[in-house]
Amino acid sequence: MPESCLFCRIVRGEIPASIVMQDEHCLAFRDINPQAPVHVLVIPREHVPTLNEASEPEILGRILLMAAAVAKEAGVAEAGYRTVINTNGAAGQTVFHVHAHVLGQRHLAWPPG
Numbered sequence: 543m544p545e546s547c548l549f550c551r552i553v554r555g556e557i558p559a560s561i562v563m564q565d566e567h568c569l570a571f572r573d574i575n576p577q578a579p580v581h582v583l584v585i586p587r588e589h590v591p592t593l594n595e596a597s598e599p600e601i602l603g604r605i606l607l608m609a610a611a612v613a614k615e616a617g618v619a620e621a622g623y624r625t626v627i628n629t630n631g632a633a634g635q636t637v638f639h640v641h642a643h644v645l646g647q648r649h650l651a652w653p654p655g
Contacts, residue, residue: 543589549639567604579647580616591638593629618646
């Protein structure tokens with residue numbers, strides 16, 4: 543894990559986070575700049591900079607399954623929620639450790655922008 547990666551530092555417990563769910567593969571915590579009443583980030587414990595570098599389908603599957611579990615626990619699964627994976631700067635990725643945003647409990651327009 544890179545020493546300076548913000549999310550790796552959260553995984554290692556060096557930076558506090560409001561953790562909502564975790565297992566041996568992934569960690570889910572509240573976004574510090576929420577864009578919806580429910581805004582949780584789901585990250586793998588293993589450092590993968592972007593979706594472009596992901597090579598293990600198990601990691602991506604675990605992220606998405608935890609995202610669904612977070613939505614159920616937050617009470618937004620039935621009404622609807624959005625999962626977003628931004629890849630690289632032009633798409634809005636600011637922390638280069640692959641992660642899924644789980645957004646819910648408000649109307650989410652399409653297309654996003």
